[in-house]
Amino acid sequence: MLYLRAARVPWAGGRRRPAGGYRTPRPDPLAVLRTRGRHGSLAEPAGRTRAHEGLCWYRRAARNGIPVAVPVRDPAAAERLAALTHDGMQDLMPRPAAPPASASVPASVPVDGAGPGAVAAAPPQRRRGLFYGWYMIAGMMGIHWYVSASFVYGFGVLFVPILETFGWSRSIGSLTALFMQPVGGAVGPLIGAFVDRHGARPAAIGGVIMIGLGIMSLAFMQSLWMLFASFSLVSIGMSSTMGVGFNTAIVNWFRRQRGKALGIGFSGGALSGPFVVIVVWLEATYGWRESAFILGLGMLLFGLPCAMLIRSKPADKGLNPDGDSDAQVVAMGNPVEGGMTSGQALMDRNFWVLALIYGVLSTGISGFMLHQIPYLVSLGFSREAGAFSLAVMTLVSLLGRVLGGMLMDFLSRRDFDLRIVPALLLAIQMSSLLVVAYATSYWQIVIFASLFGISFGGMIPSRPVLVGKLFGLPSFGTIQGLTNFTSVPFAVLAPMILGLFFDLQGTYFTGVLFLAALSGMAIPIAFLLRLPRGSGNPFLQTEGARESRAA
Template sequence: MNTSHASGHKLFYGWWVVCAALVGMIVSQGPVLVFTFGIFMKPLAAEFGWTRSQISLALTVAILSAAFFTPWVGKLVDRHGARQVALPALTLFGLGVATLAFLPSNLVIFYLWFCCIGVLSAGGTPTAYAKAISQWFVRRRGLALGLSMAGIGLGAGLMPMIAQQAVGAVGWRGGFAVIGVVVLVGMLIVAWKLRNCPADMGLHADNQAAGAGPKPELTGLTKQQALRDRNFWLIAIAFFLAALAINGCSVHFVPMLTDRGVSPADAARTAAVIGLALIAGRVAAGYLLDYLFAPFVTLFFFSGPVLGIYLLYSGATGTEAVVSAALIGLGVGAEVDLIAYLTARYFGLKAFGEIYGYLFAIFCVGTALGPLLMGTGQTVLGSYDLVLLGFVGCMILSCALMGFVGKYPDLGAAGGPVSGKRTLASPA
């Protein structure tokens, strides 16, 4: 008996994999390191006398370390499976964050510590979850990716508030310990439901009967072929520029508002709007990807941060700051699941983990350099304004690059159109 079809009245197990990935994203590198970093910035500066640029460099080191190891992690995922990589990585990442409670007053140790944490975070990036979901789903791959990556939005909304409450109650050292424990709890939930592919449970993609519907065979380009592909570099540079601008603003959003007279609590609440908008962006982008041409969807979601960052450049506070946070959050919301979907559609699943790893690594470099540029601008110039104006230009260029990405290639079952009907998702 075909278990996948016979049990069709039950919830398809692929959606439990989506739930596991969502939790994994809540406790991943972005929410835990990037979106809480602004909460710890001023307490660290007050205790150790470090400048914001010195402190921001630690986050840069962590993300660059993760970026360097992400392609290797992708290769491990292709070879051994998402579950075998994500679970030990999350455990070590949580322990690493918790031990920041013992951080001494030494910049070199501070940087080395964040370097190690960055390496540990590489296994908990979306690479593993995106590979698993791309094998569980074909017809609803965009929506499944969007829902799972919405975990980054939930984390971006929840983690800063948890960090703010913890720092207020037990200090910044206790705050790091609390965040580390949250990561470990998330790891247990991920371990409960994450499975690599339908075959592991005697099922088929999209809950289809054997031989029915499109299948996510591991066909597509090799890493070497992808790196020679024009579309790869258009996508890579566009997402690098977007990460530079959007994440640079996100990390410094709280200290930027407090510099303008907003209370720390109000600034944290406003910054939480980024996370809420990120959730909407993830789900909306994922849904649209199943029906519309992915580069057009990307261009649409990258347009919002152009205005959002310009509002920050104009000195936004109050309602304008909330609007800015929402527009920036929509851009953040589209990023990670768009990279995953674009990877599957343009390069296939044959070397998905490794190719996605390279694209995500380039994205991480932008994420790492953005906050450093913001911190350096504030330290050297006494203002974020010049960097913010440059970030507006980065987003405009990013939109332009996505306009030059070509049509979907014919990769067979892995990357071709999922139906015979011609839509904006499968342009001529």
């Protein structure tokens, strides 16, 4: 068994063209190195760019003193490799296996499946312990859970007592709730630009403070404009945290498990339903003003420590995305993700196709959820059955969020067409609306709630994954905020359209069929996305690719 070891050698940088030119065509800028073998211990250049990519990678290893693993079948091949890289690795020669000189250099291991003359070296090692990105995910889940339990779902407990105190009509209260969506959507691009410039951490901390103060201010409310002001403050805070800040932090911290991390990070809201009973107890015991103050104070006391866990980028903690070690980053060619600016994204067809797809998905979610219980009551079901269907939908959406994110990762790794994910979500939403439109029995309501929950949950992680895939990371926050803003008209108009159908015909049936037809017509639109195939980001560049472009 022979081993190759790259020692730290002086190298001034740059790249010299070998005599006689390269033996391979100019490499594709998106070419990357693939790792294989046990524990990823075998790293070799991929395809037709082997000679050039290998040269760049071995030079990088030489600069950092990192052991390299090369699949050569005989000592003569090792000699030729050393000769090929003589300008950057003059002491790269076959040598017997030896223990690592220090604890920082991982021990060498044999290469599985290689011939008797195989050259092996140490596998890149991951950092020990749980990757810090998952602690961030836990903090995001906590914030999402508390906001959903205390306000998104819990405010319904305080809603009726507030209306009775001031003598306001239900329509005015519903208008206030709808007012949150355009406010949050309008500030989304501004918050995204702030996140791109200053990071997700200050946005998340500021968002938690705004949510807490907004809920607390309800306790001092004396007029309708104060209700609008409180809701606006909460809406801006939610956009700073769950709207843009969390998405940007997750896509920066995770690359291979991006969809899974997004699904788990936004699953806290699906777990909040059972805790609404605490809000019910608070209102019954202390009244709605005291309850609002307690819930807002709890947001500050619980949410701020969770927000302090957030870091904008893994480099802030001296880490790499996904917890990869420095040796693994070198083995992958030191990838760096580029991307479009927000202006370039607005000029790209993909942006508007994506906005239309998720706008249609928003019509079903925001439009039908507001009228779900009244519609089921109009069909002859009890209010308890309607509330149960809402609970089933919320719990199943947890499964949709996690599995939807994992599906995005799986399809990306297997080089499948990711456009099938939004198309599938639209098809599931259409099917669920058709089921509930013709529902006559209780089990059909359960089927509807399950399908609708999967579509709702899968929408949450899939959009930021596609935004990162299509437009890259440098302006991700701004572009994500813009896509959220484009969904606002759909989300606001959908419940109004359903209400209009009910006022004109005395039934929701035609309105539900309209939403189902809209979802069905959007399915082929999903395939208009010009989505690059392959694992990883189309803007991902390796060390070798960047050097080749500079030549």
